[in-house]
Amino acid sequence: MPSSVMPTPEWGGGSQSPAAIIAAGLRKSYGDKTVLDGIDLRIPAGSVFALLGPNGAGKTTAVKILSTLITADAGEAKVAGHDLATDPQAVRAAIGVTGQFSAVDGLITGEENMLLMADLHHLSRREGRRTAAELLERFDLTDAAKKPAATYSGGMKRRLDLAMTLVGNPRIIFLDEPTTGLDPRSRHNMWQIIRELVSDGVTVFLTTQYLEEADQLADRIAVLNDGKIAAEGTADELKRLIPGGHIRLRFTDPAAYQAARHALDEVTPDDEALSLQIPSDGSQRELRSLLDWLDAADIEADELTVHTPDLDDVFFALTSNTNIPTQSKENAR
Numbered sequence: 001m002p003s004s005v006m007p008t009p010e011w012g013g014g015s016q017s018p019a020a021i022i023a024a025g026l027r028k029s030y031g032d033k034t035v036l037d038g039i040d041l042r043i044p045a046g047s048v049f050a051l052l053g054p055n056g057a058g059k060t061t062a063v064k065i066l067s068t069l070i071t072a073d074a075g076e077a078k079v080a081g082h083d084l085a086t087d088p089q090a091v092r093a094a095i096g097v098t099g100q101f102s103a104v105d106g107l108i109t110g111e112e113n114m115l116l117m118a119d120l121h122h123l124s125r126r127e128g129r130r131t132a133a134e135l136l137e138r139f140d141l142t143d144a145a146k147k148p149a150a151t152y153s154g155g156m157k158r159r160l161d162l163a164m165t166l167v168g169n170p171r172i173i174f175l176d177e178p179t180t181g182l183d184p185r186s187r188h189n190m191w192q193i194i195r196e197l198v199s200d201g202v203t204v205f206l207t208t209q210y211l212e213e214a215d216q217l218a219d220r221i222a223v224l225n226d227g228k229i230a231a232e233g234t235a236d237e238l239k240r241l242i243p244g245g246h247i248r249l250r251f252t253d254p255a256a257y258q259a260a261r262h263a264l265d266e267v268t269p270d271d272e273a274l275s276l277q278i279p280s281d282g283s284q285r286e287l288r289s290l291l292d293w294l295d296a297a298d299i300e301a302d303e304l305t306v307h308t309p310d311l312d313d314v315f316f317a318l319t320s321n322t323n324i325p326t327q328s329k330e331n332a333r
């Protein structure tokens with residue numbers, strides 16, 4: 001990998017906070033299918049970064065590259081200050097990975113899985129037992145510790161997987177879709193666990209298909225689409241990227257609907273639902289002027305709702321192939 005591709009902000013350098021993960025121009029293809037088409041990342045230490053994308057967008061591929069499981073075709077990256085290409089061993093020692101390629105062995109108990117992990121990390125027998133017991137307790141698995149992991153629920157398996165990852169005390173953790181398939185309670189439970197890790201100073205690289213998860217957990221979010229990062233920013237920055245705020249008026253009286261439809265500029269009508277969508281920032285001033293106008297025209301809407309863009313709107317705008325507002329580098333970072 002040519003070193004000239006690397007952007008200037010280095011590990012610990014410059015005025016920015018140190019980067020836990022930094023990548024430039026990562027590419028990966030399988031046959032003639034390009035999965036990653038030039039990915040640049042800079043993830044400050046101690047933050048949560050979410051890579052958001054639909055099925056098959058390349059999220060797992062990105063995690064596998066950054067965690068040294070596979071190599072990129074081009075580009076370069078440093079993880080915990082170590083170069084992926086020249087020092088993968090040091091990268092491996094600094095990170096933990098959990099997710100779709102789980103390390104949990106279903107045939108042995110939760111405790112045995114933990115002890116195996118402790119062995120792999122060369123902990124003494126005593127230290128291994130202590131660490132395993134502590135982590136099992138922390139992840140609410142003490143009662144199930146002596147049962148085969150195959151009997152665990154989805155949420156318990158995810159917790160065991162994460163507990164096993166923490167045996168090595170990694171400072172950077174990759175969580176590949178940590179809550180896919182979990183019920184809402186287990187999902188919230190996992191979010192809490194992730195927040196606790198972050199408060200201990202761990203850097204989290206998360207992939208998810210769930211906008212709410214990214215919104216809840218991540219300091220910064222990148223939306224992956226067609227192998228490229230379509231947008232990157234805080235949840236608020238992403239929401240501001242797309243227009244989408246509107247007021248919706250719904251009528252039951254077709255005559256009132258038609259009157260309003262013809263009198264208002266810039267409306268998107270829905271003749272079947274008898275509703276009108278008017279672009280708006282949702283401010284009090286805009287609402288008041290619309291209501292005044294309706295009163296003056298003697299038109300009564302049966303329902304008025306204000307819609308401000310949420311991450312769903314952003315996701316759909318960026319990952320469908322219509323209406324893609326491409327984000328310039330200047331406002332992206």
Ligand SMILES: Nc1ncnc2c1ncn2[C@@H]1O[C@H](COP(=O)(O)OP(=O)(O)OP(=O)(O)O)[C@@H](O)[C@H]1O
Pocket residue numbers: 030035053054055056057058059060061062209
């Ligand atoms: N070993 C492989 N050989 C061939 N194609 C692959 C291989 N691994 C992944 N792909 C393809 O690369 C694309 C991206 O896969 P990846 O698993 O990274 O997506 P993802 O965003 O993690 O999706 P999901 O949410 O479904 O896990 C998919 O089209 C997948 O079929």
